[in-house]
Amino acid sequence: xxxxxxxxxxxxxxxxxxxxxxKNLVIGAPMVSFAxxxxxxVQDAIRKFDEEHDDVEIKLSDANADPSRLLNDVExxxxxxxxxxxxxxxxxxxxxxxxxxxxxxxxxxxxxxRKPNDEDMKYVTSYVGSDEVxxxxxxxxxxxxxxxxxxxxxxxxxxxxxxxxxxxxxxxxKNIFKDHKNITVVTEQEGKWDRAKGIEIAENVLAAKKEINxxxxxxxxxxxxxxxxxxxxxxxxxxxxxxGLDATPDALEYLGQGLDATVFQSAQGQxxxxxxxxxxxxxxxxxxxxxxxxxxxVTPENKEEYQAKYK
Numbered sequence: 316x317x318x319x320x321x322x323x324x325x326x327x328x329x330x331x332x333x334x335x336x337x338k339n340l341v342i343g344a345p346m347v348s349f350a351x352x353x354x355x356x357v358q359d360a361i362r363k364f365d366e367e368h369d370d371v372e373i374k375l376s377d378a379n380a381d382p383s384r385l386l387n388d389v390e391x392x393x394x395x396x397x398x399x400x401x402x403x404x405x406x407x408x409x410x411x412x413x414x415x416x417x418x419x420x421x422x423x424x425x426x427x428x429r430k431p432n433d434e435d436m437k438y439v440t441s442y443v444g445s446d447e448v449x450x451x452x453x454x455x456x457x458x459x460x461x462x463x464x465x466x467x468x469x470x471x472x473x474x475x476x477x478x479x480x481x482x483x484x485x486x487x488x489k490n491i492f493k494d495h496k497n498i499t500v501v502t503e504q505e506g507k508w509d510r511a512k513g514i515e516i517a518e519n520v521l522a523a524k525k526e527i528n529x530x531x532x533x534x535x536x537x538x539x540x541x542x543x544x545x546x547x548x549x550x551x552x553x554x555x556x557x558x559g560l561d562a563t564p565d566a567l568e569y570l571g572q573g574l575d576a577t578v579f580q581s582a583q584g585q586x587x588x589x590x591x592x593x594x595x596x597x598x599x600x601x602x603x604x605x606x607x608x609x610x611x612x613v614t615p616e617n618k619e620e621y622q623a624k625y626k
Contacts, residue, residue, distance in 0.1 A: 343392025349377040360586030398597035414438020423596035427589035451487020472532040506537040513540020535559035535566035542573035571615030584608040
């Protein structure tokens with residue numbers, strides 16, 4: 316953050332010009348959406364890093380989930396001569412276009428949360444996120460342990476098809492389930508991360524397929540939808556194992572009241588670490604190509620620990 320320093324010295328005032336200070340860095344941070352609740356925690360963590368470091372200014376912009384707007388924000392920041400780009404992309408496919416522009420301009424590119432396609436990683440200085448397969452495995456292992464050998468007929472609620480997080484989380488689920496003959500995936504339905512869509516799907520599926528006793532959801536919002544649908548159908552909490560992912564504040568409120576478990580994906584950790592990688596890259600330091608932020612299982616027993624993270 317550019318400041319002119321005034322220092323008192325020997326009873327007088329000494330003006331230290333900006334040119335005598337270490338270079339002030341500017342990072343352009345096009346964000347996918349300011350309206351997405353989970354993404355706001357990423358953004359708050361980026362702002363926190365900014366506040367804690369006087370030699371950098373991080374400028375956030377809102378693409379409102381529009382790929383063309385995100386691309387325009389990237390181009391604007393490059394034209395402004397930023398020292399690094401910190402981007403949460405609208406989808407993995409846009410990274411190649413962004414990466415080419417950043418590379419041509421010689422600007423380090425840090426991607427956060429939504430993993431680029433493997434073939435496009437060559438355009439990226441560093442990717443910061445959580446290993447989505449591992450998140451799915453944590454969900455599935457909880458379900459295996461909860462069933463304890465009993466039959467598990469499963470509905471998988473999917474986020475938007477084609478997203479890396481959706482593909483990998485579901486892959487993690489199935490990698491565990493395939494080794495347990497008592498668990499059957501009855502159906503998979505696309506709920507697009509949405510609570511209302513989760514209600515609609517779960518209500519229809521649970522009414523038609525009464526054997527289903529497990530719901531594993533790619534995110535918490537759809538899992539909450541499944542809880543609300545089960546209540547509408549008069550099902551008891553003990554009739555269903557419902558597991559989400561993200562450990563949002565809303566989901567933590569449902570833990571032990573319909574939601575059996577969720578998995579903490581640290582929005583704060585991803586945002587802060589992403590800002591740190593962009594800061595180091597802007598200073599010309601080497602950063603890892605991939606920086607993982609671990610997932611963590613959250614159950615009713617430890618939910619207070621995670622609720623404290625949002626205070």
